[in-house]
Amino acid sequence: MTSGKVLIIGGGPSGLESARCVAELGGEVVLIEKRERLGGTPDRESYAKLTHHWRDASEAMAEMAESVTGNKKIEVKYSAEVKSISGEAGSFQVQIEAGGIAESIEAGAVIVATGFQHFDPGRATQYYNYYSFPDVITLTDLEKMLKENKVVRPSNGETPKKIAFIQCVGSRDRQIGNEYCSKVCCGIAGKQAIELREQIPDSKVMIFYIDMRMYGYWENEIYWPAQEKYKVNFVKGVISEVLKKGDKLLIRGEDTTMSRPMEVTMDLVVLSVGMEPSAGTRAVAQLMGIQQNKYGFIESGGAGGLDPVATSRPGIFVAGAASGPSDLDDSIAQAGLAAARSLASIRKVMA
Amino acid sequence: MAAKFEKVKSVEKEHAIVDGVDISGDWNRMFEQRVITEYTPELIEKVADIPGAESFANCYQCAKCIPVCPVDIVGNYGPRKLYRYAQTGMDLTEAPELWLCTTCKNCLRVCPKEVDMIKIMPAAREQAILAGKFVPAELQQAFENTAKTGNPLGQPQRKRDAWIQNAGVTIPIIKDLARPVDVLWYVGSYPSYHPRGIDAASAAARIFSALGIDFAILGREEKDDADSQRLAGEKGLFEMMAESNIATFNNYEWKEMVVTGPHELNAFKNEYPKYGFNRPVSHYTTFLARYLDQLKPLLKHEVNVKITYHDPCYLGRHNGEYEAPRKLLEAIPGVELVEMQRNRENGYCCGGGGGGMWMDSFTAKHTKMRLSEKRAMEAASTGANVLAVACPFEVSRFEDAVKSTGNEHVTVNDILELLDRSMRGEQ
Numbered sequence: 035m036t037s038g039k040v041l042i043i044g045g046g047p048s049g050l051e052s053a054r055c056v057a058e059l060g061g062e063v064v065l066i067e068k069r070e071r072l073g074g075t076p077d078r079e080s081y082a083k084l085t086h087h088w089r090d091a092s093e094a095m096a097e098m099a100e101s102v103t104g105n106k107k108i109e110v111k112y113s114a115e116v117k118s119i120s121g122e123a124g125s126f127q128v129q130i131e132a133g134g135i136a137e138s139i140e141a142g143a144v145i146v147a148t149g150f151q152h153f154d155p156g157r158a159t160q161y162y163n164y165y166s167f168p169d170v171i172t173l174t175d176l177e178k179m180l181k182e183n184k185v186v187r188p189s190n191g192e193t194p195k196k197i198a199f200i201q202c203v204g205s206r207d208r209q210i211g212n213e214y215c216s217k218v219c220c221g222i223a224g225k226q227a228i229e230l231r232e233q234i235p236d237s238k239v240m241i242f243y244i245d246m247r248m249y250g251y252w253e254n255e256i257y258w259p260a261q262e263k264y265k266v267n268f269v270k271g272v273i274s275e276v277l278k279k280g281d282k283l284l285i286r287g288e289d290t291t292m293s294r295p296m297e298v299t300m301d302l303v304v305l306s307v308g309m310e311p312s313a314g315t316r317a318v319a320q321l322m323g324i325q326q327n328k329y330g331f332i333e334s335g336g337a338g339g340l341d342p343v344a345t346s347r348p349g350i351f352v353a354g355a356a357s358g359p360s361d362l363d364d365s366i367a368q369a370g371l372a373a374a375r376s377l378a379s380i381r382k383v384m385a
Numbered sequence: 386m387a388a389k390f391e392k393v394k395s396v397e398k399e400h401a402i403v404d405g406v407d408i409s410g411d412w413n414r415m416f417e418q419r420v421i422t423e424y425t426p427e428l429i430e431k432v433a434d435i436p437g438a439e440s441f442a443n444c445y446q447c448a449k450c451i452p453v454c455p456v457d458i459v460g461n462y463g464p465r466k467l468y469r470y471a472q473t474g475m476d477l478t479e480a481p482e483l484w485l486c487t488t489c490k491n492c493l494r495v496c497p498k499e500v501d502m503i504k505i506m507p508a509a510r511e512q513a514i515l516a517g518k519f520v521p522a523e524l525q526q527a528f529e530n531t532a533k534t535g536n537p538l539g540q541p542q543r544k545r546d547a548w549i550q551n552a553g554v555t556i557p558i559i560k561d562l563a564r565p566v567d568v569l570w571y572v573g574s575y576p577s578y579h580p581r582g583i584d585a586a587s588a589a590a591r592i593f594s595a596l597g598i599d600f601a602i603l604g605r606e607e608k609d610d611a612d613s614q615r616l617a618g619e620k621g622l623f624e625m626m627a628e629s630n631i632a633t634f635n636n637y638e639w640k641e642m643v644v645t646g647p648h649e650l651n652a653f654k655n656e657y658p659k660y661g662f663n664r665p666v667s668h669y670t671t672f673l674a675r676y677l678d679q680l681k682p683l684l685k686h687e688v689n690v691k692i693t694y695h696d697p698c699y700l701g702r703h704n705g706e707y708e709a710p711r712k713l714l715e716a717i718p719g720v721e722l723v724e725m726q727r728n729r730e731n732g733y734c735c736g737g738g739g740g741g742m743w744m745d746s747f748t749a750k751h752t753k754m755r756l757s758e759k760r761a762m763e764a765a766s767t768g769a770n771v772l773a774v775a776c777p778f779e780v781s782r783f784e785d786a787v788k789s790t791g792n793e794h795v796t797v798n799d800i801l802e803l804l805d806r807s808m809r810g811e812q
Contacts, residue, residue: 296420
C-alpha cells in the first residue's frame with residue numbers, strides 16, 4: 035500500500051535536517067534513532083565550535099533537535115533500529131525494533147542518515163602510540179578538553195606548551211584501506227589550533243601535514259587567521275613516529291621544504307583522525323541492499339553522477355557522512371536535498 | 386649561456402679548514418647539522434613584531450616568490466625560505482640573509498599573501514642597525530659618507546656641480562638664476578660624481594637645451610635622496626636627508642621636477658610626501674616621452690645598433706613606467722630594439738637596489754655570481770650589442786658585468802647617451 039510517510043534513519047545533523055525539511059514541505063516523518071537522544075556524533079562527542087562563525091555545534095544541534103521533537107508531523111522513536119525492509123518506492127514495509135519492541139512501519143521513501151565514526155588511531159601504520167602514551171590524543175579527545183577550557187597533558191595534568199597536530203591519520207592511506215580524504219580534519223585541526231592559542235597564549239602550536247585541504251569557509255575563516263592572527267605554524271611533512279623522550283614526546287619526520295630530518299620534542303601530540311562509515315551505516319546498507327563503495331560508505335550519485343543523495347535502490351536516499359566524509363555544512367545541505375527528493379519520489383508514485 | 390653556472394648548495398662549504406689544514410671533501414655538508422631539533426616560531430614573531438614587518442608571518446609556502454627572486458637564481462635565498470629559516474632557528478636580524486634582498490619587488494608582485502619584503506627588509510634592517518648587530522662594512526661606509534658629505538660616494542659637496550663645466554651647454558644653477566624656472570632637474574649623486582654618470586648627465590643637459598626647456602639644477606645645494614639608504618635600514622639618515630632636501634626644494638620656484646634616477650623618483654614621489662613634499666616629479670624618460678614630437682626631428686643621426694633595454698626595478702615595478710623608455714629608444718633612427726626574456730613587470734634586478742649598490746663584496750660571498758652578471762648574460766643572449774639602461778646605478782654595474790662574463794662586445798649606455806649620440810652623431 036502506498037504511504038506518504040518518509041522514514042528517516044539516524045538523528046544526527048542530516049537526519050534532523052531531513053526531518054525538519056520534509057515536515058516543512060508538508061510531509062510526515064518517522065525518525066528512528068539508535069541512541070536515547072538526538073544530535074548524533076556532534077552531540078555524543080561534545081563537539082564545540084564546529085560550525086560557521088564558531089558557534090558551539092552541540093548547542094546548534096540541540097536547537098535542531100528541539101525543532102524536530104516539537105513538530106507534530108514528526109514522530110521520533112528512540113533506542114530504535116531497522117530490522118528488515120521490503121517493498122519498493124512508494125510502499126516500503128519496514129520492520130523496526132524500538133525500545134525492545136518490534137514494530138512495522140509503512141513508508142513511501144527512506145532517508146539513510148546513519149553517519150560516520152572516527153578512525154581508530156591504533157590502526158595507523160606509523161608508530162603513533164596512541165594507546166601507549168597518554169599525551170598522544172585525537173581531535174575528539176582535544177575537542178572535549180577545549181570545550182571545558184581545560185587542556186592538559188593527560189600524563190601529568192600540566193598545561194602543554196608545545197603541541198603538534200599530525201594530519202591524515204587514517205586517511206589517504208592505501209595500506210589502511212582508506213584512500214579517501216576525510217575532508218574535515220584540516221579544518222578541525224586548524225580550528226583547534228586557534229583555540230589552543232587562545233586558551234594557552236604562550237603555547238607553540240604546529241600542524242604537520244601532507245596537503246592542507248581547506249575548502250569552503252575553512253580557508254578564510256580558519257586557515258588564514260590560524261596563521262596570520264593566531265600564529266599557528268604549519269610544516270609540510272607528516273610525522274612518521276612518536277617516541278618517548280623523558281616525560282616529553284619526540285616526533286620524528288621530515289621537514290620537506292627544508293629537505294631535512296626533524297626530531298622535535300612536544301608536550302602533546304594530536305592525531306587528526308579521519309572518518310569511516312559508522313557501524314550503523316554498514317549494517318543499514320547491507321540490510322537494505324543498497325550499494326556501498328569499497329570503503330563501506332553508501333554509494334551515491336545516481337546514474338547521471340550528479341544526484342548526490344540517490345542510492346542504488348529507488349526510493350531510498352542518503353544524506354550526510356553515511357555517503358562519505360562530510361562537514362556539518364555539507365551534511366545539512368545534502369539533508370535538504372534528500373528531503374525534497376524523497377517527497378518528490380512519493381508524489382510521483384501517488385500521481 | 387647560463388647553463389655553465391650551477392645553483393649554489395648552501396649547506397656545503399667550499400672549503401673546510403681545521404687548524405689551518407684544508408680537509409675539504411664530499412662530506413663538507415656534515416658541518417651543518419642535518420636534523421632539525423627545534424622549531425622556533427618565536428623567531429618569526431620577532432621579525433613580525435617589528436612595525437612594518439608584520440606580513441613576514443603570513444607566508445604559507447606556496448613558493449611563487451622563489452622563481453622570480455633575482456637572488457635565488459644566483460644563490461639559495463628567497464622570501465619563503467626566509468620564513469622557513471626563521472622557523473627553524475635563524476634570527477633574521479643577525480643573519481647574512483638580512484642583507485641580500487634588493488627590494489626589487491618581484492616577489493610582492495606574485496605573492497598571494499602580500500608578504501611585503503619592501504617593508505619587511507627596511508624595518509628588520511633598521512632593528513639590526515639600532516641593536517648594533519652585524520652590518521656589512523661597505524654599507525656602513527655608504528651610510529657614513531651620506532651623513533658626512535651628502536652623497537654615498539663620499540665626494541665633497543662643493544664638487545657636486547663640477548661636472549657642468551664640460552657638458553658643452555650652459556647649465557643654470559637655480560640659485561644664480563634668481564627667477565622661477567619650469568623644470569627643476571634633480572641630477573642625483575652618481576650622475577654628479579661618477580664618470581659614467583656624468584656622461585649621462587651631460588647628455589641630458591644637451592637634450593634639455595636642444596629642446597629649449599627652461600630648466601635649472603640645484604648645484605652644490607643638492608644632496609642625495611637617501612631612498613636606498615632607507616631601504617637598507619637607515620631610516621634616521623633618510624629622514625635627515627629628506628628634511629634637508631625638502632627645505633632646499635621649497636626655497637625656489639619651479640613648476641615640475643625631473644630626476645635622472647628611478648630611486649630619486651621613488652623617494653620624491655612616494656616617500657617625501659610623508660614628510661610634506663607634494664610636487665610633480667617625473668623620471669627623465671617619462672618627461673622626454675612627452676616631448677617626443679619635438680625630440681624626433683633632433684634625432685638626425687642613425688645609430689645602427691641592436692639594443693636591449695633593462696627595466697630598472699624602481700622605474701618599472703615600483704613606479705609603473707615601462708613604455709616611455711622604449712618609446713625613446715624606438716624614436717632613434719637605425720635602432721633595433723629586442724627584449725630580454727625577463728622584461729617589464731618581470732624584469733630581472735641588477736642587484737643595486739635596497740642598498741645592494743654598496744654591498745657587492747658582501748653579496749658576492751653569499752651568491753654564485755652577481756645579479757648584474759646574470760642580467761648581462763641574459764642581455765648578451767638576445768644578440769644585442771647595446772644594453773640600454775635608465776638608472777644611474779646601472780651603467781657601472783653592467784659595465785663590470787659584461788667584462789666579467791666575457792661579453793665585452795656588449796656596450797652599456799644610458800638612454801640619454803643614445804639619444805645624445807643620435808642628436809649629435811658619433812663624437
